[in-house]
Amino acid sequence: MSHLGKAVLAAVLVLAGCRTPSQAPPRPVGRVLACMMKVDGDWGLWLIYLDSGEQKRINRRDDCGPDWSPDGHQLVYSDGERIRIMRSDGFNDRALSGGPGYAPAWSPGGKEIAYGTLNSIQSRSEEGSETRVWSVADVVHEHPTWSPDGKRLAMTDSAGSLVVTDGTTEKRVPLNGARHPDWSPDGKRILLDAQDDVIRALDLESGEIRPVGNARGQDPSWLKDGSFLTTWKGSGDGVACVYLWDAAGITGQALTSRDEVRDAAGNW
Secondary structure, eight states: OOHHHHHHHHHHHHHHHTOOTTTSOOOOOOSEEEEEEEETTEEEEEEEETTTOOEEEEEOOSOOOOEEOTTSSEEEEEOSSSEEEEETTSOOOEEOSSSOOEEEEEOTTSSEEEEEOSSEEEEEETTSOOEEEEEEOSSOEEEEEEOTTSSOEEEEETTSEEEEESSSOEEEEEOTTOEEEEEOTTSSEEEEEOTTOEEEEEETTTOOEEEEEEEEOEEEEEOTTSOEEEEEOOTTOSSOEEEEEOTTSOOEEEOOOSSEEEEEEEOO
């Protein structure tokens, strides 16, 4: 190889080794909580790396409702005005094209993100090129959650019902104040919370709504293995903590303790 060729090759190798964080692929991050956390009096969106103990604040917004992509490499959230996407390492934070939105939820296939607007539930492809309207109504629809096959959405409305739709037909179930639905990985149940802090589940086959073991808290969020998270100020807790519950809701384990948290979602 000529001296010029060696010089060019060396320059290429140097550039390849100096890739900026925004260009580098996401590193494996283990078990990570994305949650709203109140630190020194201010709410913000934080990533809590459970395996290492590291904590990283992403922004100071107080209206986020984060959700993980199915592969755990990206996170979607609302900054209070727009839906935003970022990588699991905190880089490449960008706005999803389109208008205002809140309470985003990533589809099981990873290709769409559902979210609420003032009078509808919509979904949009990650790159923003395709939009689908799932439900439009005079009452507010919020907190969409996907069925495991990605063919239906469930959401609550301000009239107090759970709405399950395939985008064409809708089924409504009165909830008597329950909120924040999250569809189970096996497709059989939808978790809900209520003002009494009792976590309940709608059995989609029987239509019954029952308490889930001893589970308590707000904002229930399923994990891939069938366990789930809530935020709860349990007995002896100074602030609301993130709790990990087994699928039956029998045993709960506090994952945080120092700062008040809400809207927790896990990537594992």
